[in-house]
Amino acid sequence: MTPREQEFLEYVQSGGQVETEDWMPDDYRTKLIKFIEMHGNSELMGVLPEREWILRAPTLQRKLALTAKVQDEVGHSQLIYRVVEDLGKPREQCLDDLISGKSKFHNVFHYPTKTWGDVGVIAWLVDAAAIISQKALLKCSYAPYARIMKKICWEESFHILHGRDVILTMMLGTDEQRELVQEALDRWWGPLMQFHGNPIQREQDPMYVWRIKSQGNEEARQQFLDGYVPQIWELGLTVPDPKLSKRDDGVWEYTEPDWDELKHVVTGHGPKTAERLALRRTTREENAWVRQALLARAA
């Protein structure tokens, strides 16, 4: 590391903030773009499992809340890709890399949604897992990203409320509805436990070293379990992990997640990866002419 890079490292590690026009080490810029791009990709891909249910929402209120949630996620991807673009990678290039499989998106968005129970579980627990990471990103050393996280976190809080409302309504409904929730939870638990990533020591995680992330993976997972397992259990739902329990020292113990599955899924081999990327490719190609029409007479 050059002296200038070392100085920069010390600067961000002591809470220093970086703006778009500031000098930054090449490694920092590369890691930053990769991290932020993956977030943008995830928001854009996360839209796809949920939008199927917009068309099947069973009440007008649910329809509106779910459409607004999905809209927020598209909005988040817009905010995030703008940050990446200002760092030097254009939006179209990000979309190219997403669709070709060159860049990644979070594991949870590679899985199918099967019932309205999934809609509730995703909004309540997947968004909860995400918001924990996102709150930590409020302290990201790269200021433009930290700043948009504020709006993102604010909007995510509505999603969790919506998710909880959907779940609580079903839990207070019929046996069939409760069964839908439990069944969805049983399927989503594995991906949820993998969501925050393998328990790499944060000092070994380059994203943490550069203070792009301000929290280690295991720290995030523990926060998730601490916040949400009690919420799950208090409804009479079960978690499909017999080992899950909180020790006296406050640490949650659980069955080791399948890290091979995580790697396999995130490198583009999830149950729904190919289908969803294909949908992104088709819709993008079908409407390339619209972007041309807008550019043709850009003021």
Place this chain on the structure above:
Amino acid sequence: MNAQELLELADDELILGWRNSEWTGIAPLLEEDVAFSSIAQNEIGHARALYELAARELGTTADELAFDREPGEYRCSKLVQLRLIPDWSRTIARHCIYERLDQARIKALKGQDDPELAGLAAKIDREEAYHRMHAEMWAERLAEEPRFTAALGELEPLFDLRDEHVPEFEQLWQEMTSVRRSVAGATW
């Protein structure tokens, strides 16, 4: 205006909103995706408010009117029932036609004796002013696109056709009501 006439307007807004919401997540441009989704949500919101008024007169609820009628009982026009996705030029053509023709309808509502109905119509009109601005902006951009101009001609007559449904309406209704019908009488 009686409940049946209200249902005609409400059904149009509901089904158009439903169709427009199909674009959420896959619109041609991220910024447009967000903007167009708001339009779809407004339309559903208008439908809900209109259903609530009609529901009181008919002794039912907005959700029951929106979801629990037989497909044949919906009074929406053929224009809004068509599944135009993924064709953006036809989608925008419908948007332009609908906003223009609906404006006259809303204006008539604003002049009704019933203050509640007139008040609601005024609110709807204020929201639709933005829809009209959006439609005009796009109409200008697509003015030279042959698919757009062709669609304008093809789709406009469908606004007044309400007595029959297009084949894809049945499929829309099935999808729209699938979760609701999955557990009869449940609260969601």
Place this chain on the structure above:
Amino acid sequence: MIYEVFRQERKGQAFAHAGSVEAPDLAFADDYAREQFGRRGESTALWVVPRESVHAIEDFVDELQKNYHRVDGYPLKEKLAKARERAGTARAS
């Protein structure tokens, strides 16, 4: 074209930079900004500005250390103590 969006959360507050939108012209930019930064009622007002109209200034010169621009340019403590002593109003320190 990129348009910067500034938003005012409540009347009386300063406008703060909220983000940016990509749009072909100002009419589209207005619509996109309104929806992206106002649909949840989070803003009472927005300013939408083409990016090239925003001029950044980040270099400020203070070569000769203008202490009259800073608090430490006005050392009052010692003088105040002496003035109180002269007036017989000195305080126990």
